[in-house]
Amino acid sequence: NAGVTQTPKFRVLKTGQSMTLLCAQDMNHEYMYWYRQDPGMGLRLIHYSVGEGTTAKGEVPDGYNVSRLKKQNFLLGLESAAPSQTSVYFCASSDPGQTYEQYFGPGTRLTVT
Amino acid sequence: ILNVEQSPQSLHVQEGDSTNFTCSFPSSNFYALHWYRWETAKSPEALFVMTLNGDEKKKGRISATLNTKEGYSYLYIKGSQPEDSATYLCAFRSTSGTYKYIFGTGTRLKVLA
Numbered sequence: 598n599a600g601v602t603q604t605p606k607f608r609v610l611k612t613g614q615s616m617t618l619l620c621a622q623d624m625n626h627e628y629m630y631w632y633r634q635d636p637g638m639g640l641r642l643i644h645y646s647v648g649e650g651t652t653a654k655g656e657v658p659d660g661y662n663v664s665r666l667k668k669q670n671f672l673l674g675l676e677s678a679a680p681s682q683t684s685v686y687f688c689a690s691s692d693p694g695q696t697y698e699q700y701f702g703p704g705t706r707l708t709v710t
Numbered sequence: 711i712l713n714v715e716q717s718p719q720s721l722h723v724q725e726g727d728s729t730n731f732t733c734s735f736p737s738s739n740f741y742a743l744h745w746y747r748w749e750t751a752k753s754p755e756a757l758f759v760m761t762l763n764g765d766e767k768k769k770g771r772i773s774a775t776l777n778t779k780e781g782y783s784y785l786y787i788k789g790s791q792p793e794d795s796a797t798y799l800c801a802f803r804s805t806s807g808t809y810k811y812i813f814g815t816g817t818r819l820k821v822l823a
């Protein structure tokens with residue numbers, strides 16, 4: 598049981614380049630999330646999805662797009678990377694319900710130069 | 711905007727000391743409060759999910775309490791060990807958006823041997 602996996606683990610981009618981060622979960626969870634983690638800022642929600650085919654904006658969505666074509670996958674896209682997007686990105690998944698926990702992926706460290 | 715605050719931001723304790731830290735959250739529209747343990751270079755791991763006012767949860771030397779009326783939760787570590795060194799995060803969920811986890815910025819604990 599792999600849980601939540603993220604691809605790639607590390608990436609360096611030049612300003613203006615694009616890339617897609619892939620998150621996959623094998624727990625059949627309904628909800629999936631993308632967060633970014635910056636020093637002193639905690640985890641901030643970028644986008645989330647409450648089911649296959651649905652996505653919604655979180656706290657810091659600008660410069661990112663997402664898609665959830667399959668229940669187990671949640672893709673985060675950067676169309677034109679900026680240095681301000683240098684961060685560690687975490688994907689998470691959970692089921693709806695009061696006592697359900699979020700499970701996190703290992704993170705992707707992205708540097709934009 | 712829902713605000714979740716954690717204090718202190720960081721602390722150092724000696725091995726064997728007991729310690730506690732606080733998570734403050736809105737006292738209205740409470741749905742759930744989550745505690746996570748986050749070791750450096752790893753992903754957050756769930757410790758507790760707390761849903762009822764007066765809840766007390768325990769896992770080994772770590773325990774947590776919940777006061778939803780006044781909007782706070784305490785995390786206690788008894789007899790701290792170096793392996794307890796980590797950042798402890800809390801996340802609040804509101805009835806106005808149960809799928810959203812609002813994270814505090816964490817308390818960074820360093821246990822000195």
